[in-house]
Amino acid sequence: MKFLRRLMILAVALTLVPSPPAFAIGTPKLLIGQDFPDPDIVKTDSGFFAFSTSTGAVKVPYAHAPAAEGPWRVAGDALAAVPKWAKPDGGFWAPDVARLSDGTFVLYFSAAVAPGGEMCIGVATAAKAEGPYTPAGDGPLICVPGDGGDIDPQTFVDSDGSRYLLYKSDGAAVGPPAAIWSQKLRADGRTLDGPRIELLRADLASENAVVEAPAVVKTPSRYLLFYSADTFQSSGYHTGYASAPSLSGPFVKAGTPFLSTDLLGGKVDAPGGADVVDGYIHFHGWLGGGRTARGMYQLPIGFPGDVPQLG
Numbered sequence: 001m002k003f004l005r006r007l008m009i010l011a012v013a014l015t016l017v018p019s020p021p022a023f024a025i026g027t028p029k030l031l032i033g034q035d036f037p038d039p040d041i042v043k044t045d046s047g048f049f050a051f052s053t054s055t056g057a058v059k060v061p062y063a064h065a066p067a068a069e070g071p072w073r074v075a076g077d078a079l080a081a082v083p084k085w086a087k088p089d090g091g092f093w094a095p096d097v098a099r100l101s102d103g104t105f106v107l108y109f110s111a112a113v114a115p116g117g118e119m120c121i122g123v124a125t126a127a128k129a130e131g132p133y134t135p136a137g138d139g140p141l142i143c144v145p146g147d148g149g150d151i152d153p154q155t156f157v158d159s160d161g162s163r164y165l166l167y168k169s170d171g172a173a174v175g176p177p178a179a180i181w182s183q184k185l186r187a188d189g190r191t192l193d194g195p196r197i198e199l200l201r202a203d204l205a206s207e208n209a210v211v212e213a214p215a216v217v218k219t220p221s222r223y224l225l226f227y228s229a230d231t232f233q234s235s236g237y238h239t240g241y242a243s244a245p246s247l248s249g250p251f252v253k254a255g256t257p258f259l260s261t262d263l264l265g266g267k268v269d270a271p272g273g274a275d276v277v278d279g280y281i282h283f284h285g286w287l288g289g290g291r292t293a294r295g296m297y298q299l300p301i302g303f304p305g306d307v308p309q310l311g
Contacts, residue, residue, distance in 0.1 A: 026299065026300070026310070026311050027267055028264060028267055028268050028271075028283075028285075028297040028298065028299050029069070029070075029297060029298045029299070030295055030296075030297055031065075031069075031070050031072045031282070031295075031296045031297065031298050032050070032063060032072050032074065032295050032296040033287065033295050034055075034074065034287075034293060034295065035052075035055045035056075035287075035292075035293035035294060035295070036050070036052040036055070036061060036063065036074065036284065036294065036295060036296045037052055037053045037055075037273060037284045037294040038052055038053045038093065038094040038095075038152070038213065038273040038284060039051070039052050039273060039275060039282050039283070039284055039296045040052075040094070040095055040096045040097060040154070040275050041068070041275050041277040041278075041282050042097045042098075042099070042129055042277075043068075043277055043278055044099075044129045046129070047064055047065055047066045047067070048064070048065045048066075048067065048068055048277075048278075049062055049063070049064055049097065049129045049130055050062065050063045050064075050065075050072065050282070050296065051063075051078060051095040051096070051097055051107070052095070052284075052296075053091070053092065053093045053094055053095070054091040054092045054093070058076075058077045059077050059078075059079040059082065059092050060077060060078040060079040060092050060095050060107065060109060060131075060133070061074060061076075061077065061078070062074075062075055062076060062077070062078040062130055062131070063075060063296075064130065068277065068278045068279070068280050068298070069280075069298070072296070075130065076130075077131075077132075078095070078097075078107065078126075078130060078131035078132065078133055079092060079107065079109070079124060079131065079132070079133050079135075080124075080131065080132035080133055080134050080135075081134070081135060082111075082135075083111065083122050083124070083135035083140075084135070084138065085113060085114065085120075085122070085138065085139045085140060086111035086112060086113065086114060086122065086140075087111065087112040087113070087114040087115075087117065088114075090111055090112030090114075090117070091111070091112070092109045092110065092111050093109065093110040093111070093119070093151055093152070094109070094110055094151060094152040094153065094154075094213065094273065095107055095108065095109045095153075096108045096109075096153045096154050096155055097129060098155040098157070098163075098189065099129070100187070100188070100189050101161075101187060103127075104125055104126075104127070104189075105125065105126045105127070105128065105129050105131075105133070106123060106124070106125055106155075106189040106190070107123065107124045107125070107126065107131070107133040108121060108122070108123055108141070108153035108154075108155065108165065109121070109122055109123075109124070109153065110122075110149075110150070110151040110152065110153065111140075113140065113143065118143070118148070118149050119149035119150060119151045119170060120140035120141075120142060120143035120149070120150055121140055121141050121142040121143070121150050121151070121153045121165075121167055122135065122137075122140045122141055123135075123136050123137065123141045123189070123190050124136055125190075136190055137190065141165075141190065141192070142165070142167060142183065142192075144169065144196075147169035147170065147171060148169065148170045148171045149169070149170035150167055150168070150169055150170065151167065151168050151170055151212070152167055152168040152212050152213050152214065153165055153166070153167045154166045154167070154213070154214050154215050154216070154275075155185075155189075156182075156216040156247070158218070158247060159218065162184065163184070163185045163186075163187065163189060164182050164183065164184050164185060164216075164247065165182075165183045165185055166180060166181065166182050166183075166199070166214040166215075166216065166225075167180070167181055167183070167214070168180055168181075168211065168212040168213070168214065169181060170212075176201070177201055177202035177203065177207075177209035177210070177211075178201070178202045178209060178210050178211050178212060179198050179199075179200065179201040179202070179211065180198075180199045180200050180201075180211055180212070180214045180225070180227060181196045181197065181198055181199060182196065182197045182199050182247060182248070183196040183197075197248050197249070199214070199225060199242075199244075199249055199251050200225065200227070200242055200249075200251045200253065202229065204229070204253070206229065206230065206236070206238075206257075207229035207230060207240075208229070208230045208231055208234075208236070210228075210229055210230055210231060211227050211228070211229050212227065212228050212229075213226075213227060213228040213272060213273045213274065214226070214227050215227075215274055215275050215276055216247070217276050217303070217308075219303045219306040220306060221245070221306050222243045222244065222245065222306040223243065223244050223245070223246060223247050223251075224241055224242075224243050224303070224306075224308060225241060225242045225243070225244070225251055226239060226240070226241045226258070226274050226276065226281075226308075227239070227240055227241070227242070228240075228272035228273060228274065229257075232270065232272060233270075233291055234270065235261045235269055235270050236260075236261070236270075237261075237270035237271075237272050238257040238258075238259060238260035238261070238263075238270075238271065238272065239257065239258050239259035239260070239271055239272055239274045239283060240253060240254060240257050240258055241253075241254050241258050241308060242254065243306070258308060258310075259271040259272075259274065259281075259283060259299075259310075268283075268285035268297055269285050269286040269289070270285055270286055270294075271283045271284070271285045271297065272284060272285075273294075276301060279300060279301065279302070280298050280299065280300055280301060281298070281299050281300075281301040281310070282296060282297070282298050283296075283297055283298075284296055284297070285297055299311070
């Protein structure tokens with residue numbers, strides 16, 4: 001009887017514990033309030049640069065800020081010319097910029113191959129972070145037959161200096177669901193080194209056969225792979241993450257999304273395309289309750305116990 005009474009008291013006490021508010025992690029800061037989707041952030045000696053998917057006639061828009069918190073100013077087009085192999089009107093998706101050990105900046109991007117239209121990953125180089133970037137090579141860097149297109153490049157440099165390019169195989173429309181791959185690169189950032197490795201695949205119902213926009217953060221004992229899932233036009237589009245003891249895996253997905261419309265209390269619609277730089281996670285979301293423009297947002301992020309935590 002005493003045991004049952006204690007259980008009843010405990011049950012009543014639990015019902016009195018207030019539920020956490022639906023939005024307890026702080027309001028995401030809107031850094032760029034115009035169309036600037038799939039943001040990639042680069043920290044340099046002259047401040048921060050951000051690059052986005054094509055908007056209007058601008059091939060690879062870029063923005064600059066003195067600090068990660070801003071103020072951000074959209075400044076121009078980073079890509080000097082359309083590569084010979086790419087459709088001139090096909091757009092350039094989800095760019096990524098990285099700096100090589102010799103100081104050269106490398107721009108990775110997705111573009112449609114002319115004339116077929118399948119998306120492949122190309123590369124361009126520049127002496128400065130903002131460009132102008134000149135396309136390198138006579139063809140794309142990555143264009144795997146049977147992938148249904150390769151998009152969303154993102155570089156990662158490990159602590160030993162090894163350089164990798166992560167990307168998505170866009171297989172949802174042609175057979176297997178989309179997957180995220182890791183491809184080792186040589187020091188020049190433009191030469192593939194060995195076979196690619198599959199890191200994870202869209203295998204959850206909530207992902208709707210889509211995983212994309214990879215970004216890796218290394219903590220003291222784990223590799224954390226952030227990715228977007230679901231269709232980007234939907235409010236169900238969200239950012240998840242998976243963790244592994246090495247970059248080659250095995251990656252285990254977290255049980256719940258990391259960023260979602262609901263988790264952010266509706267403050268950002270469809271948060272995705274995330275990049276983690278200098279203590280912040282940057283991501284895009286639909287502006288103004290419509291589906292015509294995605295702005296760039298920011299939230300602080302930390303990694304206590306090798307687990308990502310907002311705020």
